[in-house]
Amino acid sequence: MPPPRTPEKGLRHRLAELRGPEVKPRALDARALAALAANPGCRRRAILDGAGVDKAKLASSLGSPSVFGQSQFAFVRGNAFEAKVKADGGTELLRLAAEKLDRTAEPPMGARLPDLGAQDSEGRTRRTEEALREAAAAERGAWTLLDHPMLALDVAGSPAFLEPDAVVVHPDGSWTVVEIKSFPMLDGAADPAKVGAAARQAAVYVLALERVAERLDPPPRVRHRVLLVCPKDFSNLPTASAVDVRKQRAVTSRQLARLTRIEEIAGTLPEGVCFAPELPPEQLEWSVESVPATYAPECLSACELAFHCRDRSRTAGAVTSLGRPVRAELGGLTTVGDVLAAARGEAGDPDDPAVAALRRAAALRAEALASAAEGAREVAGCR
Template identity: 70%
Template sequence: MSSYPPSGPPPKTTLRQRLADLRGPAVPPRPLDARALAALAANPGCGRRALLDGAGVDKTALAAALGSPAAFGQSQFAIVRGNSFEARVKDDGGAALLRLVHQHLGTGAEPPGAGARVPDLTAAGPEGRAARTALALREATAAGAWTLLDHPMLALEVAGTPAYLEPDAVVVHPDGRWTVVEIKSFPLIDGSADPAKVGAAARQAAVYVLALETTAEKLASAVVGHTVLLVCPKDFSNLPAAAPVDVRREHSVTRRQLGRLTRVEDLAAALPEGLSFDPARPAEELTEAVSAISAAYAPECLAACELAFHCRERARTADEVTALGRSVRGELGALTTIGKALAAAAGGGDPDDPTSAALHHAARLRAEALEASACPS
């Protein structure tokens, strides 16, 4: 005879349910993209970003609710221009794009003909699209013909949770190689582009290469190229031009940094019950919730994270040296606040600490130099 309520401990909350509770009951998860993963890999010590991204929290809405809205991102004009250029590059079955791949990375293969393969990757949901993409890659590799995969879906496990990524294109060569193609709207002028923009594109492409390698592990005949093709407008026109970009360094760094991330379930387990990042909640409650997760702010976050302005304000309020940059933080060692660093420079630090001694010595030299420059000759 059964009793009610049932005896025994309550059922354990699943990770999926826990992450849904963190987002808020009516907030859909925000999927991770390659740009977010590249930024996450650049700052693996930030548990705050790892948890919020892993839980699918909309950081843009969260930052606005905290009173520190993000002030970066592409303009609507840039998005429209980029979409128009990408459509032109892929027009006519991607013939122009395949010609560029053959020209720069063909390695002696026959040029792609007019009937190059462009498989349909339509499927239900990201899981279905990822499975359909894996099947198309397998079939294209076995066929040994030029194949263009337009916006394939790739899966990559990040901090214990799957992330679904969508590169602009992946090209399968007749010899079985797979090449990631990044299409950007910034120009290639005389064959060169803005180094900062090329670097950002390389870090993003390295994430796609990592995801492709996960799929390629199941196919012994598939090889993922570590040289990606960057396609941009030529000079000041709307004609496509391309340049190969070696992403081996970015690939190695990203793989190592993503591997160092704390698992999302471990970060979530350390939080108190009832905590939520639902943007509909009061700002004071959200501030307390965000403060419950450790952050690793640096000025570089301003160009890569929606919560950077909130984290900067908190770092400044706490007098943390991280607000001055990672290099300064690394040089100061155990002096974790600006106040401690200034005290050490004034001679109030630990005399046995080499960092404190170096600061005090540098402050004395500066004072002597200023005094000498103030004296009339």
């Protein structure tokens, strides 16, 4: 008689069934986690990401291909710039770290560059923790540069393996996350939207790094100012800025803590649900629709399934397709039909503030249209 499965093995087996037994899991990265944390109520994204489903392939199989993602040109350009920043043992990167974050420390004349190689993600995570432990125990005054370390973060009961561009260990033993981006800094400032996205991504790394620090005695300080390295103006020369991610870290931590645990979502799904891209579109659509989604227009820039969810949201007349601010103002009115009926006085409680506001807006609109029509008739009569 085989031994009973542990809950962890049972969950892993269930997620493999959802993904497709022959389909390799797609690893979560910091971009996905930042997007997932921005929409914690979306059970669909939580289960798909937790099971390692390739949402881009799934969207294509559903007939709603995604245009979300980085272009090949941007990918190659970003890799070339990162290689330039880290050349010569990371000399320029460490100089920027000292200039922007640690001016009182000794200038970095060199740095320890531990080997973080291992066969799999778990091995690289262990090797990264060992390297950070060694750096924490090393003599103060030395710099350490970890190139593409691997960190683990528990997300809704499932581990996510994250790979920041670099982590710098300062001479005082504190740790800093480094984000290297290929968008330019013009006159010392970059596009605020892109900086914000980079800050949210870096906040995920900071959280994961804090989990490592908690296991050390004494725990090193993880700095909440990350180093953002970008090309200077229109050149390929690197420059940097210190970005405070305390707000993004707090929001991400709070949102990840609110995520429904993956095993709870998986336990509510009917038998036969599977997201393998090679399945017939009808079966895939049934599987996807069996998991509730929380669509918002912001999903278009963060989720590969956004076009599919938008179409379904519009078909259902859900007010979420109008945006979160509008949804918040409408209270218990969840469909466009409910909103229009309330505005026309056909439904809704008159004492409800949302209903009262809608009826007032409808009256003002009717009054404005009547005034405009009267004005048009007067103009026509003068000709």
